[in-house]
Amino acid sequence: MIFALDIGTRKIAGLLVDMDESGKMIVHDVVVREHEHRAMLDGQIHDVEKVARAVSIVKSELESRNNVKLEKVAVALAGRFLKTYFGEASADVSETEEINSDIVTKLELEAVANTMDNVEPNMYCVGYSVVRYELDGMWFKKIEGLKGGRASVKVVATFLPSHVVEAMLSVLRKVDLTITHLTLEPIAAVNITVPEDLRILNIALVDVGAGTSDIAISKDGTIIAYGMVPLAGDEITEAITKNFLLDFSTAEFVKRNLETNEVLRVKNILDKEKEIRREDVIKAIEPIVDYMTEQIADEIIELNGGKPQVVMIVGGGAKVPIFASYLAKHLDMDEEFVSLKMAKNLDFIDKTGQIVGSEFITPLGIGYTALTKTGSVFEHVTVNGERVQLIGFRGTYTVWEVLAQMGKDIHSLLGKPGRSVVIEINGDPVVIKGKMPVPASVKINGVEATLRDTVKHGDVIEVGEAIDGEDAKPMLYDLIKPIYLRSIETDKVIEYYPKVKLNGKEVFQNTELRDGDTITYERVTVGEIREFLNQDLIRIEYSVNGVYKEAYAGEVKIFKDELELRDENTVEPGEELKYALVLNYPKVRDLPEMEKISILIKVNGQPTVLTKDGVLVWVNDQLVTPDYEIKDGDKIKTQIPEEQNFIVADVLRLFDFDPRKVKRYTLLKNGEKVGFTDILNSGDEITFEYETIESSESENQIF
Incomplete structure (x- = not known):
C-alpha cells in the first residue's frame, strides 16, 4: 500500500492506495486538512513548521484509522518552478551495422547537453523525455535495431531549483517520512487523466489549484x-x-459552494450577516476569471503551437461555473470540447465514497504514478566520495542524471570522437573517421556499470574520466589495397600494389596520409602482374653461337575464379587472383636464330605454303631436332645447310594417316607420277589420293 500525499497551497490530501490483480487502483482511505493560515503561497512552502504540522495530522489520522505505521510517502512538486527546454541532436550512423543502445544514449545525451547553455544557475536537470526520433527524415517510435544514414532526436529536458525540493524534504523529515516517489503535479494529473493510448490526441490538461x-x-x-x-x-x-x-x-466557503447554492448566508468582516446571491458572485468574479482564462489560453497556444483538440480542466480552483466557458471563448473552441474532469469518472475503485470532485485528480495522480512507475526517488547517493542529493521526479535515476545534477559537463563524460581526415582518391573524396571515444568508466557499489544504469538511495558511484577518440591516421595502403595473388599450388598469398602517386609524386612505400592529400593510381594490367610473377619461374642460362642467353623455363597462368585472364585484362585494388607457375623449357624451334624457308604450291587444288627450318642445330656438339628442350648450361650452334630443297615427302606431312594401313594411293606432280624424293619447286601442283585397308569404297580418303 502506498501513502500518496498532495501538499497543495490551500489543502493537504492524504490517500492510501494500492492496485488489484487487474491493475486497477484502489483508494482505501482519504484524509483532507486545511493549512494553518497561509503556510504556502503559489504552491511553494513558505512555513515549514506549519506545513509539517498539517502533514502530521493527516498522517496520524490515516495511521490510526487503518492500524498502519506510515514511514514512506509519494509526493508531487508544484509546477510553478518547473523549467523545460527542448534540445536536438543528430549523428551519422551510416557506418554502423545497426543502431544500438550506446548510439541512442549518446544521441539523447547530446540533445540534453544542447539545452544546458540556456539554463540559469542553481537549476538542476531532473530528467528528460524523448519527443521524437527520426531516421533519414522519417519518424520512428524507436530507432534501436534499425539501420540508416542519419539519426536525430528531440528531447524535452526538465529543470527545477534546488530549494523547491529541499523545502519538501524538510517538511517530510520533521514527520519521519521518507520519499519513495517524487513527481510533478502536472505529470501526476496527466498520468491519471490522459493514459498513453489517448496521447495520440492533442490534449491540453489544465490543473487549476489555489496558487x-x-x-x-x-x-x-x-x-x-x-x-x-x-x-x-x-x-x-x-x-x-x-x-x-x-x-x-469565508470567501473560500462562498467559492466552494457557489456551484450548488443559489443563496449563501455569511458574516462579513464587520460581523454583519449578509445574503449573497449566486449571480452577484459570478458577476463579481467574471473580470478575474476572464483574465485568468485568457492567460491560460495564451500559454496553451504558446506551448501547443495553436489550439488543441480537447481541453481537460482539473483541480478545485476551476470549479466555478463560468471557468470552462471563458476558457473555451479565449481558445476559440466549442464549449463541448472544454470541460471539467471529475474524479468520480476516472477508472478506479473508491472504497471511501469521498473521491468525487476535480480537486482529487492530483492526489489520485500521485498515487497512480507511484503505483505504476518502477523505481523511486531517493534522498542521496555518493559520487567519488561526494554526497549528492537526488532531486528528480521521474521515479528512477540514471548515473548520468545524477552527474548532471552535480553540474558535470556531459561532453566530458562521453568524450570527443577523434578528428576525421578527408582524402581525394582519383577525384572522389573519401572520409576516414577518427576513433570513437571511450565513455567514462562507471561502477555502482563496486560493480561495473554504465551511464545509463539506474541507482538507488545510498548507492556508491565511482566515475572515471572519458578517453577521447584518437584522430584518424590513415596509411596509404589502408586506402589503396593490394591485389592478392594466391598460388594454386601452395595457397600462399602475395600482395601486389599498383603504382600510386601522392600529391602528384610517385610513391613506392606505405606512408601516413594527411587531411587534403590527393591520391591517384591506374588500373593494373594482367600483363604487369605476369611480369612480376615471372621472377618465380626457373631461369636457365645457355649460349647460341657463343652468345650468352637467359630465359624463363615456363610460363605464368593467371585466373579470376575459373576464368584465365589475358595480358590486356585489368584488375582493381583489393581483388584476389589465382596463379599457377607452369614448368615449360624453351625449345630449339623457338630460337630467333632458327630461320624458316617456304614455297607456295598447290595440294589437291588448294594453294598451300610449305615451311621448314632452314638451319641445322647442334647442342653440346650433337645434332638435335627443333623439338629439343633447352637446358641450363647448353651450348648451341646453328648451321645453314648448302642445299635446302623441299621434296614430295614434305607434302605428305600435311596428311593425318598411318602409312602402314594404306591399301592403295595415287601421287602425281603436275599430272605425272612422281617419287617421294623428287624435288619440289614453287608453283608445282601435287595430287595425293589414298585408300586405307579398313575403309570401304564409300569411305575412300581422297584429297
Missing part, C-alpha cells in the same frame, strides 16, 4: 510540453473577499 494553474500538452503519443500560469483559485477567492468584504476563509 498556480499547471498545464500539460499531449500530442502524437507523448507529452510534448509543460507550462504554468501563476494565477489560480486564490485570485478568485480574493475577488470575492474584496467585493463582499469577507475574510479569506
Whole structure:
C-alpha cells in the first residue's frame, strides 16, 4: 500500500492506495486538512513548521484509522518552478551495422547537453523525455535495431531549483517520512487523466489549484510540453473577499459552494450577516476569471503551437461555473470540447465514497504514478566520495542524471570522437573517421556499470574520466589495397600494389596520409602482374653461337575464379587472383636464330605454303631436332645447310594417316607420277589420293 500525499497551497490530501490483480487502483482511505493560515503561497512552502504540522495530522489520522505505521510517502512538486527546454541532436550512423543502445544514449545525451547553455544557475536537470526520433527524415517510435544514414532526436529536458525540493524534504523529515516517489503535479494529473493510448490526441490538461494553474500538452503519443500560469483559485477567492468584504476563509466557503447554492448566508468582516446571491458572485468574479482564462489560453497556444483538440480542466480552483466557458471563448473552441474532469469518472475503485470532485485528480495522480512507475526517488547517493542529493521526479535515476545534477559537463563524460581526415582518391573524396571515444568508466557499489544504469538511495558511484577518440591516421595502403595473388599450388598469398602517386609524386612505400592529400593510381594490367610473377619461374642460362642467353623455363597462368585472364585484362585494388607457375623449357624451334624457308604450291587444288627450318642445330656438339628442350648450361650452334630443297615427302606431312594401313594411293606432280624424293619447286601442283585397308569404297580418303 502506498501513502500518496498532495501538499497543495490551500489543502493537504492524504490517500492510501494500492492496485488489484487487474491493475486497477484502489483508494482505501482519504484524509483532507486545511493549512494553518497561509503556510504556502503559489504552491511553494513558505512555513515549514506549519506545513509539517498539517502533514502530521493527516498522517496520524490515516495511521490510526487503518492500524498502519506510515514511514514512506509519494509526493508531487508544484509546477510553478518547473523549467523545460527542448534540445536536438543528430549523428551519422551510416557506418554502423545497426543502431544500438550506446548510439541512442549518446544521441539523447547530446540533445540534453544542447539545452544546458540556456539554463540559469542553481537549476538542476531532473530528467528528460524523448519527443521524437527520426531516421533519414522519417519518424520512428524507436530507432534501436534499425539501420540508416542519419539519426536525430528531440528531447524535452526538465529543470527545477534546488530549494523547491529541499523545502519538501524538510517538511517530510520533521514527520519521519521518507520519499519513495517524487513527481510533478502536472505529470501526476496527466498520468491519471490522459493514459498513453489517448496521447495520440492533442490534449491540453489544465490543473487549476489555489496558487498556480499547471498545464500539460499531449500530442502524437507523448507529452510534448509543460507550462504554468501563476494565477489560480486564490485570485478568485480574493475577488470575492474584496467585493463582499469577507475574510479569506469565508470567501473560500462562498467559492466552494457557489456551484450548488443559489443563496449563501455569511458574516462579513464587520460581523454583519449578509445574503449573497449566486449571480452577484459570478458577476463579481467574471473580470478575474476572464483574465485568468485568457492567460491560460495564451500559454496553451504558446506551448501547443495553436489550439488543441480537447481541453481537460482539473483541480478545485476551476470549479466555478463560468471557468470552462471563458476558457473555451479565449481558445476559440466549442464549449463541448472544454470541460471539467471529475474524479468520480476516472477508472478506479473508491472504497471511501469521498473521491468525487476535480480537486482529487492530483492526489489520485500521485498515487497512480507511484503505483505504476518502477523505481523511486531517493534522498542521496555518493559520487567519488561526494554526497549528492537526488532531486528528480521521474521515479528512477540514471548515473548520468545524477552527474548532471552535480553540474558535470556531459561532453566530458562521453568524450570527443577523434578528428576525421578527408582524402581525394582519383577525384572522389573519401572520409576516414577518427576513433570513437571511450565513455567514462562507471561502477555502482563496486560493480561495473554504465551511464545509463539506474541507482538507488545510498548507492556508491565511482566515475572515471572519458578517453577521447584518437584522430584518424590513415596509411596509404589502408586506402589503396593490394591485389592478392594466391598460388594454386601452395595457397600462399602475395600482395601486389599498383603504382600510386601522392600529391602528384610517385610513391613506392606505405606512408601516413594527411587531411587534403590527393591520391591517384591506374588500373593494373594482367600483363604487369605476369611480369612480376615471372621472377618465380626457373631461369636457365645457355649460349647460341657463343652468345650468352637467359630465359624463363615456363610460363605464368593467371585466373579470376575459373576464368584465365589475358595480358590486356585489368584488375582493381583489393581483388584476389589465382596463379599457377607452369614448368615449360624453351625449345630449339623457338630460337630467333632458327630461320624458316617456304614455297607456295598447290595440294589437291588448294594453294598451300610449305615451311621448314632452314638451319641445322647442334647442342653440346650433337645434332638435335627443333623439338629439343633447352637446358641450363647448353651450348648451341646453328648451321645453314648448302642445299635446302623441299621434296614430295614434305607434302605428305600435311596428311593425318598411318602409312602402314594404306591399301592403295595415287601421287602425281603436275599430272605425272612422281617419287617421294623428287624435288619440289614453287608453283608445282601435287595430287595425293589414298585408300586405307579398313575403309570401304564409300569411305575412300581422297584429297
